[in-house]
Amino acid sequence: MSALKIENLDISYGDSKVTHGIGFDVAEGESFALVGESGSGKTTVLKAIAGMARSWTGSITAFGHARTPGIDRGFARQCQMVFQDPYGSLHPRKTVDATLSEPLAIHGVGDSGARVDEVMQSVGLDRRFRFRFPHQLSGGQRQRVAIARALILKPKLLLLDEPTSALDVSVQAEILNLLKRLRREQGLTYLMVTHNLPVVSFLCDRLAVMRHGRVVEVASVDQLKRGELQDPYSRELTRFSASHPKT
Amino acid sequence: MSALLEIENLRVTFPTARGPIDVVKGLSLTLGRERLGIVGESGSGKSMTGRSILRLIRAPGKVTADKLRFDGIDLLAQSERQMRSIRGARISMVMQDPKFSLNPVMTIGDQIAEALLTHQKLGRADIRGRTLAMLEAVRINDPERVLGLYPHEVSGGMGQRVMIAMMLIPEPDLLIADEPTSALDVSVQAQVLEIIDDLVKRKGMGLILISHDLDLVSAYCDRILVMRGGEVVEECVAGELRNAKHPYTRGLLASIPRLDEDREELPVLQRDEAST
Amino acid sequence: MATTRDWLLDDSPSSRLQARLGRSYRLSRALARNPLAMVGAIIVLTLILVALFAPWIATHSPIGQDLANRLKPPSAENWMGTDELGRDIWSRVVYGARITLMIVALVAVLAAPVGLVIGAVAGYFGGWTDRILMGITDIFLSMPKLILALAFVAALGPGIQNAIIAIAIATWPGYARIARAETLTIRNSEFVAAVELQGASSLRVIVNHILPLCTSSMIIRVTLDMAGIILTAAGLGFIGLGAQPPLPEWGAMISRGRSFILDQWWVATMPGFAIVIVSLGFCFLGDGLRDVLDPKHGDRQ
Numbered sequence: 001m002s003a004l005k006i007e008n009l010d011i012s013y014g015d016s017k018v019t020h021g022i023g024f025d026v027a028e029g030e031s032f033a034l035v036g037e038s039g040s041g042k043t044t045v046l047k048a049i050a051g052m053a054r055s056w057t058g059s060i061t062a063f064g065h066a067r068t069p070g071i072d073r074g075f076a077r078q079c080q081m082v083f084q085d086p087y088g089s090l091h092p093r094k095t096v097d098a099t100l101s102e103p104l105a106i107h108g109v110g111d112s113g114a115r116v117d118e119v120m121q122s123v124g125l126d127r128r129f130r131f132r133f134p135h136q137l138s139g140g141q142r143q144r145v146a147i148a149r150a151l152i153l154k155p156k157l158l159l160l161d162e163p164t165s166a167l168d169v170s171v172q173a174e175i176l177n178l179l180k181r182l183r184r185e186q187g188l189t190y191l192m193v194t195h196n197l198p199v200v201s202f203l204c205d206r207l208a209v210m211r212h213g214r215v216v217e218v219a220s221v222d223q224l225k226r227g228e229l230q231d232p233y234s235r236e237l238t239r240f241s242a243s244h245p246k247t
Numbered sequence: 248m249s250a251l252l253e254i255e256n257l258r259v260t261f262p263t264a265r266g267p268i269d270v271v272k273g274l275s276l277t278l279g280r281e282r283l284g285i286v287g288e289s290g291s292g293k294s295m296t297g298r299s300i301l302r303l304i305r306a307p308g309k310v311t312a313d314k315l316r317f318d319g320i321d322l323l324a325q326s327e328r329q330m331r332s333i334r335g336a337r338i339s340m341v342m343q344d345p346k347f348s349l350n351p352v353m354t355i356g357d358q359i360a361e362a363l364l365t366h367q368k369l370g371r372a373d374i375r376g377r378t379l380a381m382l383e384a385v386r387i388n389d390p391e392r393v394l395g396l397y398p399h400e401v402s403g404g405m406g407q408r409v410m411i412a413m414m415l416i417p418e419p420d421l422l423i424a425d426e427p428t429s430a431l432d433v434s435v436q437a438q439v440l441e442i443i444d445d446l447v448k449r450k451g452m453g454l455i456l457i458s459h460d461l462d463l464v465s466a467y468c469d470r471i472l473v474m475r476g477g478e479v480v481e482e483c484v485a486g487e488l489r490n491a492k493h494p495y496t497r498g499l500l501a502s503i504p505r506l507d508e509d510r511e512e513l514p515v516l517q518r519d520e521a522s523t
Numbered sequence: 524m525a526t527t528r529d530w531l532l533d534d535s536p537s538s539r540l541q542a543r544l545g546r547s548y549r550l551s552r553a554l555a556r557n558p559l560a561m562v563g564a565i566i567v568l569t570l571i572l573v574a575l576f577a578p579w580i581a582t583h584s585p586i587g588q589d590l591a592n593r594l595k596p597p598s599a600e601n602w603m604g605t606d607e608l609g610r611d612i613w614s615r616v617v618y619g620a621r622i623t624l625m626i627v628a629l630v631a632v633l634a635a636p637v638g639l640v641i642g643a644v645a646g647y648f649g650g651w652t653d654r655i656l657m658g659i660t661d662i663f664l665s666m667p668k669l670i671l672a673l674a675f676v677a678a679l680g681p682g683i684q685n686a687i688i689a690i691a692i693a694t695w696p697g698y699a700r701i702a703r704a705e706t707l708t709i710r711n712s713e714f715v716a717a718v719e720l721q722g723a724s725s726l727r728v729i730v731n732h733i734l735p736l737c738t739s740s741m742i743i744r745v746t747l748d749m750a751g752i753i754l755t756a757a758g759l760g761f762i763g764l765g766a767q768p769p770l771p772e773w774g775a776m777i778s779r780g781r782s783f784i785l786d787q788w789w790v791a792t793m794p795g796f797a798i799v800i801v802s803l804g805f806c807f808l809g810d811g812l813r814d815v816l817d818p819k820h821g822d823r824q
Binding site: 084097 | 534535536537538539541542546712713714716717718719720721722723727731732735736
C-alpha cells in the first residue's frame with residue numbers, strides 16, 4: 001500500500017490556481033522529495049496534504065483513506081509536519097516540556113512525562129533542556145524540539161518543509177543525520193520539500209521536480225546522482241547545484 | 248598598490264547581563280583592490296566585521312581597533328557626519344534581504360536617483376541616463392518600465408539587483424556584500440553574483456563578500472578568511488579551500504552534502520558544550 | 524549553586540515551577556533596573572497599602588463633620604486642612620484611595636477580559652465573525668469615552684457602581700482592538716499552525732496559545748489606561764454622577780472645593796495632587812512594563 005497517493009491535485013488561493021494537476025505516489029517507508037524554486041507550489045502541496053490549504057480539487061489518499069480538505073484529528077496522529085523556521089515554529093512562551101506535552105493533551109494520551117522523556121532522547125536532546133524556553137536554545141536545538149513535537153504522536157508520515165534551510169551547515173548535517181536515523185529506527189515515510197538537491201541526494205529515494213505549479217519530472221535519486229534527469233528544467237537546476245553546490 | 252583597507256586588532260563588544268562579550272576578537276586584515284571572502288556560521292562575527300567597517304554597530308555595541316584605515320582615512324576618527332559622506336559614496340553595503348532594504352513607498356527609479364544625488368550634483372537628464380545605464384548593467388531587461396515600479400512589484404532577484412544598482416551607482420571603491428544572495432533562488436543567485444563579480448572587476452573595486460556558503464565564496468573570491476567565534480581561524484587562497492588545513496574548515500567542508508552523496512552519515516563538528 | 528538566586532537563574536531548570544519562577548525573576552530584575560518604572564511601582568504599591576490600612580493611617584473619620592473647624596488651613600492637627608463641613612482632608616484622601624483602587628480594579632477586571640476574548644475570537648476566526656464583532660467595537664470606539672460613560676450613568680442613575688459599569692463599557696473596545704491586532708499576527712505563525720495540525724480545537728488554540736501572548740500587551744495597555752480611568756472616574760465624580768456624598772471620592776472632593784479655590788486653595792488642591800500622583804504612577808509603571816514585556820521594543824540579548 002502506498003503511504004500517500006496524489007492524483008490530479010489543483011490547489012487554489014482565492015481565485016488563482018497555484019498548482020495544476022499534480023500527481024505522485026509515495027510508498028510506505030519511502031523518502032520522497034518535492035524540489036523546486038520559490039513559487040513552484042511545492043510548499044502549497046504540503047499544506048494541502050496537512051490540511052492547511054483548504055481549497056483544492058483532485059484526490060489525496062493517505063494510507064488508503066481519502067483526505068477531505070481541512071485538518072482532522074485522526075489524520076493528525078498519522079501525519080505530522082516539521083516547519084522550515086525553527087524560530088517561528090515554537091511558541092515563545094512555552095518551555096520544551098509544555099510544547100511536547102501539548103499534542104499528548106490534545107489526544108488524551110496519558111503518561112506524558114515518560115513520553116516526553118523518550119522522544120527527547122530519541123532526537124538527541126539532553127534532559128536539562130526540558131524546561132527551557134525557546135530563546136534559551138540554539139537553532140539546531142529548536143529544530144530538534146520541532147521534530148520531537150512531530151514525532152511524539154508516533155505518526156507514520158512526516159511532512160518536512162525545508163527542515164534545514166534556515167540552519168548553519170554544520171547544524172544541517174546534524175539534523176540530516178538525525179532525520180535519517182529516525183526514519184531507519186521508526187520506519188517513517190518522509191515527504192520533504194526543498195530547493196537543495198544535495199540534501200535530497202543524502203536523505204531521499206525519489207524526487208519530483210516542480211515548476212510553476214506542475215510536476216515536470218519524477219525520478220529516482222540514483223538518476224539525480226548520475227546526472228540523468230531528463231527534463232531540461234531539472235537539468236538546469238542540477239547544473240546550478242553542481243557548479244557551486246549551494247549548501 | 249597601497250592597501251585600500253587596513254584593519255588591525257578589531258574588536259566589537261556588546262555588554263550583557265553577565266559582563267561584556269566580544270563578538271569580534273582582535274581581527275586584522277589588509278585588503279587591496281581584490282575580492283575577499285569572509286565565511287563562517289551564525290555567531291562567528293562575520294557580519295559584525297562588515298558592519299563595523301562602516302561604523303554601523305549600534306549602541307550599546309562598541310567598536311575598537313588599533314587601526315581601521317580606509318584609503319588613508321582613519322575611520323574611527325571620523326565624525327558621524329563625515330561617515331555619512333563615506334557610506335554609499337566610497338564604501339557601499341548590500342544586505343541580505345532586499346525586502347527590508349528598499350523603501351516601500353518610493354519607486355525604484357527615485358531610490359536609485361537619490362542614491363546618486365546624495366553624493367553628486369547632476370541634471371535631471373543626466374540622472375535618468377545614469378540610472379538607466381546602471382539598471383542595464385545589472386541586467387534588467389526593460390529598465391524604462393522598472394524605473395516606475397515600487398519594491399513590492401518586483402521579484403526577490405530583481406529587488407536584489409536593484410539594491411546592487413543603488414549601491415554601485417555612486418561608484419564606490421569598496422563594496423561590502425553581506426549574504427547578498429541567501430534570500431534568492433539558486434538560478435537567480437548565480438546571476439546576481441556574476442553581476443557583482445563583473446562590476447567589481449570592471450571598475451577595479453575592492454569587494455568583501457560575507458557568506459555562510461563556503462563554495463559560493465570560493466567561487467567568487469580571490470582570498471578567504473574563515474571565522475569562528477569572533478576569530479579568524481584560517482586564511483587561504485580561494486582555489487586552495489579544498490586543501491584547507493584547519494580542522495574547523497575541514498569539518499565545515501565535510502559536513503556539506505554533495506550532489507552525488509553516498510555517505511551513510513555526514514561528519515559532524517565537535518562542539519565545545521552544545522552552545523546555548 | 525545553593526542560593527535561591529542561582530536556582531532562579533539556572534539555565535537548565537528541572538521543573539515547570541522553576542522555569543516559570545525563573546522567568547518572573549528575570550522580568551522583575553529587568554523592571555528594577557528601570558528607575559521610572561520603580562517610581563511608578565512604588566506609587567502604585569503605596570496606593571494599595573494606603574487603601575488597605577486606611578483606618579490606621581487616617582487621623583480622623585472621613586465623614587465625621589466638625590462645623591466648628593470649617594475650612595481650616597493645613598496644620599499639625601489637620602495635615603491637609605479641613606473642608607467646608609470641617610472634615611479632615613487628609614483622612615478623606617486616604618479613604619479616597621480605597622474608592623479609586625476599587626474603581627480601577629473593577630474596571631480592569633470587567634473590561635480587560637471582555638476585550639481580550641472578543642478581540643482574540645474576532646482575530647482568530649476572521650470573516651463574518653470578525654466583521655460583526657469589530658463592527659460593534661467600532662460603534663463603541665467612535666464615541667468619546669467620557670461622553671459614553673456620561674450617557675450610561677445618566678441612563679443607569681448616578682452612583683459609584685454605575686460609574687464603574689459605565690467606564691468599563693467605555694473601555695473594553697480599546698482592548699478588543701489590541702487583542703485582535705495581536706491575534707492577527709500570531710494566528711499566521713507556524714507554532715499556531717503546528718498545534719492546529721495536531722488536531723487542537725479552536726478553543727484550545729485561542730486559550731492556550733493565543734491569549735498568553737496577548738496578555739503582556741494587554742497588561743501594559745491596562746496599566747497605561749489606569750490613569751485615564753482614574754481621571755474619568757474623577758470627572759464623573761466632579762459633575763456629580765459618580766460617587767455620591769458623603770463618600771470621599773477625589774473627583775467629588777475637587778468639585779466641592781472649587782467654590783473655595785481662591786481663598787481656601789487646599790480643599791481642591793489636595794485631592795487633585797492625589798489624582799495626579801497616582802495617574803503618573805500608573806503611567807510610569809506601564810511604560811516600564813512595556814520596556815520589559817514587549818519584545819517589539821527590543822528584547823535585549
